[in-house]
Amino acid sequence: MNTFGTLFRISIFGESHGKAVGVTIDGCPAGIDMDVNDFLADLERRKPGAAGTTPRLEEDAPNIISGVFKGKTTGSPITILFENKNVQSADYDAIKGTPRPGHADFVLHKKFNGFNDYRGGGHSSGRLTLAIVAAGVVAKKILSPVEVNATLAEAGGTTDIEAAIAKALVQQDSIGGIVSCSVKGLPLGLGEPFFNSAESLISHMIFSVPAIKGIEFGNGFTATKMYGSEHNDAILDEKGTTKTNNAGGINGGITNGNELFFRVAVKPTSSTPQLQHTWNEASQKVESFKVKGRHDLCIALRVPVVVEAAAAIALADLLLISKVY
């Protein structure tokens, strides 16, 4: 169940410590300019390197296997591979018997009867977000000139993000954050009243991104404290421009032509340097341990470009569908 979309469809594959991770993008129209270089900016934004991010440095060079010919999309499926080169699997041998809290180690082991590739989280690794970011680049081309922008609005409960990172480094503990995303220039009419509402499809994709535990559209949870007369966005002209935008650009599941925006909650990185406790299969009791491997202290720093990609993927599909109706 690694596919998303109706017309613009993406499938991801690969494991953190396998040969490669990759994505197949099906349903992309023919004739769109496409080049390896088009992917670099977004891939760069996803890379670690800043304070609070993992020292694992992959080249992350996209290898376009299919679907592009003479610098244009052909209308056939686009497959992009990212080789795994900088792999230190030995770090992960302990995972088998010591499932890391917050991670999926334990549930993966049970769900797949022990056959999952446990190294670095295997297929569940955040490394697969490379594939989502690459698909997002293609989605953004389809959406163009619509602009999708996500930024880290809060980290560790504060909007002073540098201070938050500094504090986390001192505490030697991982932190989370809030990513806000806005989409400008979107036409009115994307989405359906019920199962394929714009919120349904965006949230479906957003919760495909590891570490995300909440989403709110417009003023979201704040709306629950407002009166209807305050919350309703008065319509001002025949284009549907609204005076306020409490709805975040979506009415009844359908984009209304105003800016679409939403915020997502990113939990603290599960791999904290702190001492933790977990069930030890060998000793059959709870034991303390420290996570090995190379990790992000604040994964939220690297999430905005993935959130952009996830939103763009859902919206590109809706935009293509809207060309029929």
Place this chain on the structure above:
Amino acid sequence: MNTFGTLFRISIFGESHGKAVGVTIDGCPAGIDMDVNDFLADLERRKPGAAGTTPRLEEDAPNIISGVFKGKTTGSPITILFENKNVQSADYDAIKGTPRPGHADFVLHKKFNGFNDYRGGGHSSGRLTLAIVAAGVVAKKILSPVEVNATLAEAGGTTDIEAAIAKALVQQDSIGGIVSCSVKGLPLGLGEPFFNSAESLISHMIFSVPAIKGIEFGNGFTATKMYGSEHNDAILDEKGTTKTNNAGGINGGITNGNELFFRVAVKPTSSTPQLQHTWNEASQKVESFKVKGRHDLCIALRVPVVVEAAAAIALADLLLISKVY
């Protein structure tokens, strides 16, 4: 695009002021006890009648058209109809030229080039949640003995919900609320790491419910202010029981066998008794108006059973899929 699900699939149809609304449930196993009476309790919970709810009273008697024989499901599609009887369409003539803020009137008119049935919101009406509740009853039977429970946790920003309603009645303004939902007894292993994560599928269904603008799993947005060492749920035994449950029963997109819980934000009812402003197509300027028709002052009162149904539908599908793997 009115279908949801992979194996357990539901399709809804109908309009608020048409002949009927209904649902087709495909992929329900054969041999499950099923009777009209099984639907009544949940349908009753969705009905208006309390202070703060609409005076439109429909009988809402489910008419099982197919898929049930001698009191058992047959394995064929189950279609359930709800006739519309108590219809006052005249109230809605004004909608054509005066799109109600907060409602989908304006976007529906544009999206469907004026061909939508605008009476009472047409296909976008909250009345379609009848169909979702009915499908939820079937989903709960599949999930049994798993228990899905949703309650209104907050209204108008307070946990004293009676007080909130009383205040709204005095203010003559609509309010929203927060619904919390818990699922007990769910097996470990439902959901996939990415696109079909448990959060993805539940949120997809939840945002299919009108008026919902946010969702958070476990401690959600609060998690963004915690350290990893605080947020991680220590694993205590070989079943995966955790000491805390900040993750809301889901790790890496997969249920972990602990209680699953989430909270949803319900915006204030768009139809407030207050004077509002909107674009008037006839006069080509913004004009004030009052919403006609019969409406809920606090739609959130009626949402819990719909949230339960939405969650149950997503989880029933995942449970059926899990029987294969």
Place this chain on the structure above:
Amino acid sequence: MNTFGTLFRISIFGESHGKAVGVTIDGCPAGIDMDVNDFLADLERRKPGAAGTTPRLEEDAPNIISGVFKGKTTGSPITILFENKNVQSADYDAIKGTPRPGHADFVLHKKFNGFNDYRGGGHSSGRLTLAIVAAGVVAKKILSPVEVNATLAEAGGTTDIEAAIAKALVQQDSIGGIVSCSVKGLPLGLGEPFFNSAESLISHMIFSVPAIKGIEFGNGFTATKMYGSEHNDAILDEKGTTKTNNAGGINGGITNGNELFFRVAVKPTSSTPQLQHTWNEASQKVESFKVKGRHDLCIALRVPVVVEAAAAIALADLLLISKVY
């Protein structure tokens, strides 16, 4: 698994001797003229009444429940019901223990652990083709001015169909036939090279029609006896008009703008008046019996309009998709 289609999606439900059979059509564009009367001509063609067809006469009046407003499609799902009125269920009590050869009685009983509605074939009844024909009417409107025409080309092995029926009446034995179908005016470019080839989707729908056991496109099985130089259709102009049409209007899975045509094999009606043998569950041995109930001696007479509908449904979906690309 009673749904077909990507954008133009149809779901069918109901049983032969239940309350009704019906269809939900999702993804039909808004603004198409639609009226109960539009369905009558095709429904009439499916009706029994001629020599060699069943004496069961249903009114078969379509009841449009949703998706049509003021004589136009609204863009919301269209549900159409057909009540079952002329039901004689007593005829079918024997089926439980005496599975009719050629019918699905035995496999349905086993597949659904005895919970299937066995009366008149239940959900597997040819009566469900009413729903397919109704969806076909909508599909043809989307395809217009493309014309889909199917006729009975052979019955009982001869092109003199009246003679074939006369002989079957004398022999008191059921017969089959060959239906040929042509589609004129179809644009070039529908279908994909592999899984969604025009042949794949058409055959998928065609084999959804009971009693069909074969399909061939263009000259089909005859092609296997030809040389490539004979079979290849020379391209004569810039529109792609071909000198011959051995390919039946499809190259590499994609329509080529020439007439699309195919032939389907309809087996003899399983319910023959002749004495037959089958396993008797009560006596635990093979026993002879005669089929009760009202049946068609040559079901193939009623199949052409169903074949048209099936083809139109697949092609309408491809046509809508082609508007995006």
Place this chain on the structure above:
Amino acid sequence: MNTFGTLFRISIFGESHGKAVGVTIDGCPAGIDMDVNDFLADLERRKPGAAGTTPRLEEDAPNIISGVFKGKTTGSPITILFENKNVQSADYDAIKGTPRPGHADFVLHKKFNGFNDYRGGGHSSGRLTLAIVAAGVVAKKILSPVEVNATLAEAGGTTDIEAAIAKALVQQDSIGGIVSCSVKGLPLGLGEPFFNSAESLISHMIFSVPAIKGIEFGNGFTATKMYGSEHNDAILDEKGTTKTNNAGGINGGITNGNELFFRVAVKPTSSTPQLQHTWNEASQKVESFKVKGRHDLCIALRVPVVVEAAAAIALADLLLISKVY
């Protein structure tokens, strides 16, 4: 639209003269033995080399990128790549202006507005059947101990296939053939009465294989000349064993536990050595030409293993679904 399946889902990608062709197999259960060597026998059967087949010799070594760990499937998507090494693209420059009759050159050029990779048929190339064969190997493992066997039953209209090839070599003209396929050991109950009938899904996959123009189940077109009393297969025991098998193991769309069999029509290879005529874009008139490149005189020789794979893919999906119900 390069994906097939509900639970067992395959997606293919790649072009004949691009970097590679490949397949992603999603929904394969964890814990199945899987090794590169498991693919070699079927891949070998698909290879050219015999009289009447193309001299293009690729190594066709499968490169398993993901989804297999320590010799077992992990439950995550399995991606398999086949590099293209022996490419002679210069042969194909002429295709741009001289669309080959019988091939998809013309329709691809029009459908994709000239952006398709035309070299060797691009994504439409028969080389993509490598991906289908590889997926078929995985499907067969899921089906085991069910056996799927396809053979070339006729070539050029005769069952003496060696003679047919010899004659084609003398005539220097391409020929077609008939492939028959049988599936033994399949459980009763796979498939649904309508849209997901066993015939629907198998034919959907079979027509995904290039050059196939017809399919018949059981005695197919011959059934149209029989009486019902001759065609019906008498049921002989409580397992559903039938005296004859005219239905080819499928009743009412559902497998009945007897041998499933079908025959497919393979048209003559479009690339014949004979002089042909086609529209010439440069001269704007019909001109004669000879096809360049390396081709099979009788592609049908290589089709049986692809037919097996196609059938196995459809049946593996149905088998997995049947575990739920």
